[in-house]
Amino acid sequence: MKLHLLTQNLEQQLSEIKETSKSMVQRSNRSIAVCTNLLGELKKEIVTNGFECDSDEIYFFKKLKQIPLRHLIYFSEIRSFEIQFPKADKDCQRKFIRKKYKKLTVFLFIIWTLLITLIQNTPILIRNTTLGNLWILTE
Numbered sequence: 001m002k003l004h005l006l007t008q009n010l011e012q013q014l015s016e017i018k019e020t021s022k023s024m025v026q027r028s029n030r031s032i033a034v035c036t037n038l039l040g041e042l043k044k045e046i047v048t049n050g051f052e053c054d055s056d057e058i059y060f061f062k063k064l065k066q067i068p069l070r071h072l073i074y075f076s077e078i079r080s081f082e083i084q085f086p087k088a089d090k091d092c093q094r095k096f097i098r099k100k101y102k103k104l105t106v107f108l109f110i111i112w113t114l115l116i117t118l119i120q121n122t123p124i125l126i127r128n129t130t131l132g133n134l135w136i137l138t139e
Helices: 002-020 024-049 054-064 066-084 090-120
Strands: 124-129 132-136
Touching: 002 024, 002 054, 002 066, 024 054, 024 066, 054 066
Parallel strands: none
Antiparallel strands: 124 132
């Protein structure tokens, strides 16, 4: 399957980028470009050829597409962090890191609560998040 070969090549390209990049921002930019191009190639391949059967389609969306997508998300977050990171004194940097950490903690708490809610099949209310009050209802 050509799609599988395209995703296997990604890991090699990301390793080469890691070795040749001088900074994390440069590495992130180049990695984002490679992942975005690969997702475009995968889309083009699927539009022109489609899937042979349902199991191929399921495998693609559950496994193959996730490879470039997770790298794209990771490097986008790293790039965002590096660009926003203050160049000021250590106190400003600590404050920035604490703020990012708090935001991540709230996000993970919401995801965890959502998971538990889905498992238990009960409605809940999450209060005082960065998104305001958030209802999670299940039926």
